[in-house]
Amino acid sequence: MVNRKKTICVIGAGPSGLTAAKNLLWDRRGRRSAAPGFRSASADFRVTIIESQLHIGGLWPSAPDDIHGHIHPLMLANQSRHTMQLSGLAWDDQAPVFPRAWQIGAYLERYYQRFLHGFLETGDLVLQLGRRVVKVEPIEDGKKGWHVSTQETLASHGVEVVDAGVFDYIVVASGFFGSPRVPGGLATQGGMNDLPILHSSAYRDLNTLFSNLVPSSGKIVVAGGQFSGVDIAATIADHLSNMQHIPSGKPSNLSVHHIVQKPFWVFPLHTSPAVDAASPLFLPLDMTSYNMLKRPHLLSDTQGHISVERARTTHSIFSELLGSDQSDIHPALALPEGSPARDAPPYVAVSDTYSEHVRSGTITLTTGKLELVSNKQISVTTASESSLIDDVAAVIMATGFNATSSLSFLPDSVKKTMSFDETDTRQPLVLAFHDTHHPSVPSLAFVGFYRSPYWGVMEMQARVATALITEHAASQSWAASTPQWPRLAPALAEDQSVQRTLALRADPERASQFPMGDYLYLMDSFGKALGIPRTPGTVRIGEMTMDVVTPMHYFDTDDGQGELMIDTKDNDHAIEFTKQTIFAGLKDNRFVARAIFRSLQGTWKLDRYLKSKLPSHPSGRFVGTATFSLREGTNDGLPSSEAADAEYLYTEEGLFTADNGLSFRASRRYVWRYNERLDKLSVWFARTDDASKADYLFHALKFSPTDHGWTAKAGHLCIEDFYDVHYQFSLNGVNLTKWTLGYAVSGPSKDYTILGTFQRS
Structure with a gap:
């Protein structure tokens, strides 16, 4: 039977x-x-x-x-x-x-x-x-x-x-x-009929948030300070930036206000397995985290109950990885050494754009708890006080599931x-x-x-x-x-x-x-x-050794008795692809351009000096700001195979003072682009008839490591004048803190050098 x-x-x-x-x-x-x-x-x-x-x-x-x-x-x-x-x-x-x-x-x-x-x-x-x-x-x-x-x-x-x-x-x-989870006690009172209130999982874009009637001003309030809160606040800020800076974009006074209850660490999608290097290499965040060689042979659970000692140690590791205690980003995110916040278990979030939106003020942070929605005002309370956020245009509850x-x-x-x-x-x-x-x-x-x-x-x-x-x-x-x-x-x-x-x-x-x-x-x-034995995934390059764990590394290929039905070549290929990715990051400098591009976002103080050998081009100094505004990739001047995955509209504004004492306001625009498939960072001239659009290629950066940080070189022939371009990037942890851009221009009618220094404002 x-x-x-x-x-x-x-x-x-x-x-x-x-x-x-x-x-x-x-x-x-x-x-x-x-x-x-x-x-x-x-x-x-x-x-x-x-x-x-x-x-x-x-x-x-x-x-x-x-x-x-x-x-x-x-x-x-x-x-x-x-x-x-x-x-x-x-x-x-x-x-x-x-x-x-x-x-x-x-x-x-x-x-x-x-x-x-x-x-x-x-x-x-x-x-x-x-x-x-x-x-x-x-x-x-x-x-x-x-x-x-x-x-x-x-x-x-x-x-x-x-x-x-x-x-x-x-x-x-x-x-x-x-x-979707919305905490109890959130009250809505009179005057709220036209105010969108929704869970973060329901947000798609600004048009759907406002039923295709996007207001010209107001505050989009995001409540919730973990993964979903950081993600949705950054996403909305990205959308606002794109709306204003794409070709034919429109100005807007909409802003994002993010309510958080405690500080947390914000990691980008790419981090470095060796942040103490002068020219740190980069890999996807999970690759640097899931390196088995960073752990003792007999593993014990580091999660669950977090002692004060372990909390302090982990906070220090995070600060070293980021190169910052985040006090330079915003006081609400600050986790300085010795602060009581470092005694508590650390919380993390992941976003490429959130921190720089906060630093630049695109996202305003408020510490507390959202208690009341009334007449387009938000009440935010802490243990000792309460405050109001007025002119609220919408509320996003990023309160998890x-x-x-x-x-x-x-x-x-x-x-x-x-x-x-x-x-x-x-x-x-x-x-x-x-x-x-x-x-x-x-x-x-x-x-x-x-x-x-x-x-x-x-x-x-x-x-x-x-x-x-x-x-x-x-x-x-x-x-x-x-x-x-x-x-x-x-x-x-x-x-x-x-x-x-x-x-x-x-x-x-x-x-x-x-x-x-x-x-x-x-x-x-x-x-x-x-x-199930783990298949080693060891990659050794110079003094760097990594053994990253993925699901593919726990796959038993012993066919035992009976018919083997799964093609193990697919699994083996995935393991090999992971090795190749690590090799590309550690040997071929892949992801460096991506990491540099990500860290450029926001506003920089710019100090540039021009030295000319020709009287037709006076020498002098330019002092002002340079801003990298995030927007969706455009295709102006690009073949479809090189469409940008991410893009900035670069704008600089300031005062140029010539050595002869003459001074005047000056501005300049470029378009910076990154293509993931080609791992290519490029700079494009802006069109003269529409400075929000790219015209033609200025140069593409080729990166090289040095004892003083990453350098990049490029060249560009403009009619008969050649631009010899060089960059120097200084990183602390995973973030740029200072960089320089210089180039020498030579030709029949030009002979000058420029060196500009960019520091966080």
């Missing part, structure tokens, strides 16, 4: 749900679950994925015009493609280092097509899109399965609940970011068993072995229900869920030790996750921003428990 296949309901088709289904249907070594010699028939699975969205990918949008979800399709990921991938499927080589949200959605669709779609034909997979799980009821405490009920996502209110059937096991992969809504289908009895606490925004459930399960509910597993963005951890959780369900199906034991996973049972027995979570609840002031934030420790811990 052949036993029936065990049925599993995976709730959610985002990255966690897809990798959960893939691991349930495929062997860890790349064989289908029904391959000969793998599992007994009793451990063979039929998987049903239920997803509330109408497409694969969960929260991730499916296309550039998919604007109706919680994530803007054009949002830039704050981790690179090397981290945001799942083993067995490489990104296309031409994909950007930091993909857009819709590109991530497209990657997940490819993942589904590669690993799951074929199971629809065999009946081993059922996919239900546009259906929301509304109730999951255990049968005899889950010992005989779970009764699942769903409802159509887009159906009208009150539609009859649909019985989805009974399943032996449930995998909760509904995500940590369930629904409510994780508990992702658990709304669970019965109260199950939540009680798992010590559910809806006030705990970090870990509302108390789960075992890195948030994968609870020992008292052996037919329920969790994948991706944690507050961190790491896809590798999701995949490891999916492997643990598969192991637990497989062993339970075969022996009715949740922690059985078998030859397939001989190390898992000891790891579960030694696990202290439940105790750690309960301890954190008792001491919330010492809790880290991300309790599951130690990526290297988690990947190492999971790998050892599952018996």
